[in-house]
Amino acid sequence: MKVVLQNLTKIFPSRNKKAGGEVVAVNDFTFEIPDGKLVGLLGPSGCGKSTTLYMISGLQKPTGGKIFFGEDDVTELSAENRGVGLVFQNYALYPHMTVKQNILFPLENLRGEDRLTKEEMLERAIYAAKLVQIDDLMERKPSELSGGQQQRVAIARALVKMPRVLLLDEPLSNLDARLRLQTREEIRRIQKETGITTIFVTHDQEEAMSISDMIVVMKLGVVQQIGKPQEVYDNPTNLFVAKFLGTPPINVFDGEVKDGKLYIGGAAVLDVPGADDQEVVVGIRPEGFVLDENGPLVCNLKNVEVMGRDVSIVSGHDSSLSPIVRSIIDADNKVAVGTETVSFTLKSHKVFIFNKETEERIYFEV
Amino acid sequence: MSVSKLTLKRDRFEAKTKQFRTKIKFDQWKGWVYLAPCIALLLVFTGWPIVNTLAMAFQNGYDTMEWISGIDFTIGIDNFLKVISYSGFKDCLFNTILLCVITVPISTILALLIAVCLNSIKFLSRFLQTIYFLPYVTNSIAIGMVFAAMFNMVGTAFGGQNELIQSAGIINNILGIFGVEPINWINEGSGYWENIFVMSFYIIWNALPFKILILLGGLQSVNKQYYDAAKIDSTPKWRVFTKITVPLLSPMIAYVVITGFIGGFKEYSSIVGIFGDDMGPTGDPRRLNTMVGYIYNFIDERQGQASAAALILFGIIFIVTMINLYVSKKKTHF
Numbered sequence: 001m002k003v004v005l006q007n008l009t010k011i012f013p014s015r016n017k018k019a020g021g022e023v024v025a026v027n028d029f030t031f032e033i034p035d036g037k038l039v040g041l042l043g044p045s046g047c048g049k050s051t052t053l054y055m056i057s058g059l060q061k062p063t064g065g066k067i068f069f070g071e072d073d074v075t076e077l078s079a080e081n082r083g084v085g086l087v088f089q090n091y092a093l094y095p096h097m098t099v100k101q102n103i104l105f106p107l108e109n110l111r112g113e114d115r116l117t118k119e120e121m122l123e124r125a126i127y128a129a130k131l132v133q134i135d136d137l138m139e140r141k142p143s144e145l146s147g148g149q150q151q152r153v154a155i156a157r158a159l160v161k162m163p164r165v166l167l168l169d170e171p172l173s174n175l176d177a178r179l180r181l182q183t184r185e186e187i188r189r190i191q192k193e194t195g196i197t198t199i200f201v202t203h204d205q206e207e208a209m210s211i212s213d214m215i216v217v218m219k220l221g222v223v224q225q226i227g228k229p230q231e232v233y234d235n236p237t238n239l240f241v242a243k244f245l246g247t248p249p250i251n252v253f254d255g256e257v258k259d260g261k262l263y264i265g266g267a268a269v270l271d272v273p274g275a276d277d278q279e280v281v282v283g284i285r286p287e288g289f290v291l292d293e294n295g296p297l298v299c300n301l302k303n304v305e306v307m308g309r310d311v312s313i314v315s316g317h318d319s320s321l322s323p324i325v326r327s328i329i330d331a332d333n334k335v336a337v338g339t340e341t342v343s344f345t346l347k348s349h350k351v352f353i354f355n356k357e358t359e360e361r362i363y364f365e366v
Numbered sequence: 367m368s369v370s371k372l373t374l375k376r377d378r379f380e381a382k383t384k385q386f387r388t389k390i391k392f393d394q395w396k397g398w399v400y401l402a403p404c405i406a407l408l409l410v411f412t413g414w415p416i417v418n419t420l421a422m423a424f425q426n427g428y429d430t431m432e433w434i435s436g437i438d439f440t441i442g443i444d445n446f447l448k449v450i451s452y453s454g455f456k457d458c459l460f461n462t463i464l465l466c467v468i469t470v471p472i473s474t475i476l477a478l479l480i481a482v483c484l485n486s487i488k489f490l491s492r493f494l495q496t497i498y499f500l501p502y503v504t505n506s507i508a509i510g511m512v513f514a515a516m517f518n519m520v521g522t523a524f525g526g527q528n529e530l531i532q533s534a535g536i537i538n539n540i541l542g543i544f545g546v547e548p549i550n551w552i553n554e555g556s557g558y559w560e561n562i563f564v565m566s567f568y569i570i571w572n573a574l575p576f577k578i579l580i581l582l583g584g585l586q587s588v589n590k591q592y593y594d595a596a597k598i599d600s601t602p603k604w605r606v607f608t609k610i611t612v613p614l615l616s617p618m619i620a621y622v623v624i625t626g627f628i629g630g631f632k633e634y635s636s637i638v639g640i641f642g643d644d645m646g647p648t649g650d651p652r653r654l655n656t657m658v659g660y661i662y663n664f665i666d667e668r669q670g671q672a673s674a675a676a677l678i679l680f681g682i683i684f685i686v687t688m689i690n691l692y693v694s695k696k697k698t699h700f
Contacts, residue, residue: 059594080600092591096613105609106599161599 001070001164001197003033003056008065010051010221025051027221029065033199033214038191040208040229041201043218044244049201052218053167056199058082069164085158085196089170091150093142099153100138103128106161128160131190148179155187159194166191168200172207184211205245209233217241234349239359242283242352248312248328252321255282255353257362262353265319269296270346272353272364280362281321281354288350289313289327295343299325306331315342419673428670445674454652455675458660465565465656466630473570474622477577482611484578485585495582502575510639513568517551517640552640554648561647561654569636573629577622584618585611620694624687631683634658657682 008029014021026048033039041049054060056067058079066075074082093102103125107116116124129135132152142150151171158166171187172180188211191198202208208215209229217224217232217240225237236242242250253264257275261268264282289297291313299315302324306312313327327344353362422428423446425439449455484494501509518535538548550556551564592614596606612619633656637645646653655663657679664672 057598059597079594079597083600084598086595086598088591088595090591092589092595094592094595094610094613096616105601109599109601109605111602157599 002035002068003165003197003199004066004068005029005031005033005052005056006066006068008052008055008067009063010048010055010060011063024221026055026062029223031216031223031226033197036195036197037213038188038198038200038211040212040215041199041218042205042208042215042244043203043224045203046220047218048221049203049216049218050169053086053169053199053201056165057084057086057167059086083161083164085161085163085166087151087154087158087166087168087171089173091142091154091174093150093153093157095142098139098141099129099134099145100125102142102153103138103156103160106157110161124160125156128156131159131193132156132186147174147176148183151175151183152186155190159190159196163196166194166196166198168198170201170203172202172204180207187211206247209245217244219244236283236352237361239281239283239354239361242354246285248286248326250283250285250352251325251327253282253284253317254319254321255280257353262351264297265317267296267298270348270351272348275353275362275364278362279356281356281359283352283354284346285350286312286326286328288347289329289344290347291329291333292343292345295345297344297346298341299344301339301342313342419676422670423673423677425670429668445670446678449671449674449678452671454655455660457652458655458657461654462631462633462656464562465569465633466627468562468566469569469573470623470626470630472566473573473577474619474626476570477574477581477622478612478615478619480574481578481581481585482607484582498578499575501572502579506572506635507639509572510568510636513564514552514640517564519548519550519553519556552647556647558653561641564640565637565654568640569630569633572636573626577626580618580622581615584615588614616694616697620690620697624690624694627686627690628683631679631686632658634662 008026009024010026012023012025014023029048029052041052043049051060055062058074058077058081062075066073068074069082094105097105104121107121107124110116126135126138129138132155134149134152134156137145137149137153142153145153151174155168155171168187172183175183184207187198187200200208200212212229214227215229215232216226219240225232225241227235232241233245236245239252243252255269256263256277256279257272258277260271260273260275262270262272262275262280262282297317299317301313301315303314304311305314309331310328311331311333313329315325315327316323317325348366353364354360355362424441424443426442426444428439428445480498484491484498487494516536517538519538534542534548535551537551542548549560551560588611592610593606596610601609637654637656637659641647641654644651645655645659652659652663657675661672661675661679664675
């Protein structure tokens with residue numbers, strides 16, 4: 001089931017009428033989610049990603065725009081009739097029911113033709129429980145489960161009625177780091193197995209990048225970029241997206257383009273044919289640095305962190321917009337100990353330049 | 367670390383604990399002072415009467431010989447036997463239990479429905495919350511008199527030129543619209559079950575505000591996400607109520623039922639409000655007498671038996687509450 005959002009807009013009226021200031025939570029969001037894909041809505045808190053999710057679920061009504069499931073316009077349909085599965089951030093498992101009762105609950109609500117017999121219901125519930133590997137916990141109450149187990153129960157409850165669309169609201173935020181890694185793989189596996197179009201919300205870019213087929217980066221209600229995770233990472237359309245994706249984060253410098261060359265702190269660090277002369281903001285991915293004794297970018301060496309496979313060089317530069325410049329290079333390269341400075345050349349496809357005012361990407365020929 | 371340093375450390379530690387101890391002692395002392403007036407009043411008006419009730423109830427022949435000073439009573443259960451064998455006592459017990467059994471479940475269910483409705487209304491919610499709370503702050507005798515007037519079969523009013531005319535109470539007037547003959551609810555010659563109906567009606571109405579208050583408070587503390595989850599799972603409204611609201615409210619419901627039974631067993635002033643202290647319609651006094659009414663009837667002349675009756679009532683309430691607690695522990699979830 002593909003999901004189409006057409007000019008979707010949500011405006012929250014201001015609480016204090018005199019003070020004014022309504023909040024545009026989601027602004028003119030248009031996007032088609034292909035059938036059977038896993039899509040991550042990504043952005044800092046307050047960017048409207050959860051509001052978008054709740055509008056798709058039907059719990060919130062859009063102020064403008066339309067939502068389609070396949071060819072059906074579901075904009076006016078209430079949450080009860082949309083047939084979506086939603087996993088809440090805090091799971092919202094019914095505390096007075098056992099795991100089994102929780103999973104059975106959506107099935108028991110079915111009426112008319114869709115109504116299953118008791119045996120069929122149980123079969124489906126056990127199937128869903130097996131899918132998320134909690135079939136041995138069926139008689140427990142939610143309070144007797146760990147966070148990760150509760151999470152699985154919530155997913156099973158959302159899946160058991162075979163929803164048209166599965167929605168996950170910050171599904172991993174309540175789990176510890178280890179469980180988070182494991183669970184996100186689980187979500188990926190379950191989504192692949194069931195083939196249900198899945199949309200999930202997260203503020204953790206790593207989470208979104210690692211399991212999504214597509215990501216949507218949002219900021220203050222406006223969609224910044226949509227695409228495959230690697231494409232968005234390799235080709236950000238503006239400074240916000242470049243900064244938001246990637247750990248360690250991108251290094252940002254003040255710079256200038258003159259005569260087809262990019263200058264940082266007076267040194268010409270890279271040829272940027274096709275870019276007009278202007279002051280720019282330069283973003284360099286940590287993996288975009290190459291150690292070179294005669295390299296044009298000279299930084300003050302602060303620290304070298306060896307992390308097995310890689311070496312992380314922490315340095316400083318006067319033009320850098322943050323106090324440290326972090327670069328990651330192969331552990332094969334030896335950094336001379338005791339030196340004050342370290343020099344780099346840059347990989348041109350890991351360097352992005354942005355307009356200083358609009359922060360939009362300025363493209364150059366690589 | 368040298369020995370002297372260690373001693374120094376120990377001394378310092380001891381000094382600190384000493385300081386701490388005196389602080390506790392002082393705080394305790396202060397606490398007792400603050401509580402003293404309250405404790406004194408409780409001892410005089412609650413503690414001593416309870417001790418005295420126990421003593422009187424177990425002294426055989428207390429009622430007849432109380433005025434003789436210096437007499438040593440034998441300890442026994444004569445008072446209890448007299449209370450139980452007294453014919454009016456069984457009626458009192460029956461009336462009390464009957465009113466409890468009728469009013470507690472009905473008022474709890476009504477309160478639950480009203481609380482759920484009130485919780486879903488945004489418009490005028492403050493206004494409505496004030497209205498439903500009015501019965502709680504109104505004197506029960508005054509309410510009883512109003513109810514008595516409402517259920518009157520023939521009331522009296524002055525017409526033109528001070529001519530005495532007869533008019534029925536509002537309930538009979540309303541019934542009259544539907545062609546029902548006036549019913550003798552509470553007047554002379556009225557039937558027992560009509561009396562019980564009026565009493566139940568009044569007690570339920572009077573019990574609602576407190577129950578609504580508790581249940582509404584419970585409803586407002588229920589996490590809204592459960593209802594969102596239920597919506598997503600296309601749960602029908604009635605199932606949301608029975609499968610989610612009621613179970614999540616079960617601790618409050620248990621509380622309301624337990625306090626309802628305790629209050630119900632102490633029913634007294636509501637009956638005085640409607641029937642006067644005869645505790646029954648004119649011509650049949652004490653027909654609707656309750657346990658507490660029974661105790662009050664005897665309190666002047668037969669204090670020993672009144673005390674025994676009070677202890678019996680205490681025993682009943684205690685047992686019922688224990689049963690309630692046992693059941694609610696099995697049925698509630700938190």
